[in-house]
Amino acid sequence: MSTNNAMSTTTTPMTLVDWMKHCQARIEVALTEFLPSPDQVPTHLHEAMRYAVLDGGKRVRPLLVFAAAQLVDADDAGLLRAACAVEMIHAYSLVHDDMPCMDNDALRRGKPTVHVRYGEATALLVGDALQSQAFMILANGANAPARQLRIVQLLAQASGSAGMCGGQAIDLISVGVDLTREQLEHMHQLKTGALLRASVLMGALCGQKPDGQELSHIELAALNRYASAIGLAFQVVDDILDATADSISLGKTAGKDAANHKPTYVSILGLDASRILAEQLRLQAHGALTVFSPSAHSNSTTWRLAQLADFIVQRSA
């Protein structure tokens, strides 16, 4: 059963939880294959790369790739490459972000962070090599070359100084600074939003529509609006959880934003207004999807995207 079939053509559709488990299992297998073998030299680097990526995380970005790919006839092999590439970029960013010169965090996904386990120098190389690995996976992709290059371009743009790294750079100089809500939003649109947006668009670019057409500019713009809304919602909810949950539930150090004097939605808007904002963003995400179909029922192509918007806002970890 292919990934997409599992999402769209069974008569009794899987629940979101079952679909997520199904996809996560496939992603884990694919990541295991796409990462360098721990038996290959340099074995300690490869072991550390696998430690950083495997057996952890909700795989939100790969799930978005899969969910967006419901809009098109996507080849499974190409889809898995896109999903694994974006997850490797995400994983590398966590490894570098946790390092002493950045957030200096000792706990991630309930395990010691990579630099705690393998040392700082190896953690630096793990992140660097994972980024290369992500682009190598895409470069060997199965889609038409022009479309595959567009996917490489999307991921590179979202990862670099106009995306994730740029957001982290703004984050760095914002510690102890009173940001406006607009400045905070801009930072997060880059820091976490760019990669989430790329995930949705990469999934949608993994194929053509069932009628053989490419997705239109209007449709891609709608996906972009959807992805911007859930990207921001993701961060708002992260800030809420950081302020309200404990480290064991989160699998990472809770309360560290306040401890580090980092501006958050909770520190700027307060807890109640942050919860209202998250709900507004969830509704915005649903609204953007109406370009494709008037309502997100279980046989619509946008059903899983709509469900993921709900999941991102309603999650507890």
Added chain:
Amino acid sequence: MSTNNAMSTTTTPMTLVDWMKHCQARIEVALTEFLPSPDQVPTHLHEAMRYAVLDGGKRVRPLLVFAAAQLVDADDAGLLRAACAVEMIHAYSLVHDDMPCMDNDALRRGKPTVHVRYGEATALLVGDALQSQAFMILANGANAPARQLRIVQLLAQASGSAGMCGGQAIDLISVGVDLTREQLEHMHQLKTGALLRASVLMGALCGQKPDGQELSHIELAALNRYASAIGLAFQVVDDILDATADSISLGKTAGKDAANHKPTYVSILGLDASRILAEQLRLQAHGALTVFSPSAHSNSTTWRLAQLADFIVQRSA
């Protein structure tokens, strides 16, 4: 005058020094354009990225891209993208390599290293963002998509754990260890050799031969042998210079390998045998090029590659 014309079709060919200056000037202009503007937010990250890349270095890898492209009819725009992408990967690796958790070096190309000037966290992000930028430049490339994807694949492979990062990981665990000559060679084939090989192959893949054919497997294998020889020669000469030159001539800290108890060709073979080895490798590189033409005269397509082999071995900094 295009880059390639400057190399191959003028009746009185430029000297190597003039050709290098001509190419270096074009590369500097292209890098200036391909790097994010210092006026764009986040300005401090973009300023630091430009500091890391611009106005420095011999641009050996871009020169190899240009020299190898003499074998084919290459489009100038595609060639410049390949040249700048490989230089950005090289520049990022220097930024990360200089950081306190790696070599902890304060001087590079005669200037303070990026972490000394901008702080460690920014240096980490500079390297990360430069790697993304390299792949973004390639993804927007002007070559046929299938060929361009092959170039992305070459660069990603050469950068990651099977290439540069892998070599650095082996280097890390080799400090204070007695490596055999074979182990040292393997480390350098990854650490510096992989990117130099990629430079040659990327240049050769930027076009087709004048007869409209792709380069054959035999020709690509010969280029690989050429590149392996000069890659190793480059490192042997680096070790010789590190042991014999002063910091001002080198523009970086001299004598640091011995100070760090790092195995080098000089420490394993001695100075005289290292010099003989460098000369043997130079001849091997020339030998590999005879697949293309029996001798490297000024109107042969391999002339600049042959000259660069000489330059790499005979340089004094």
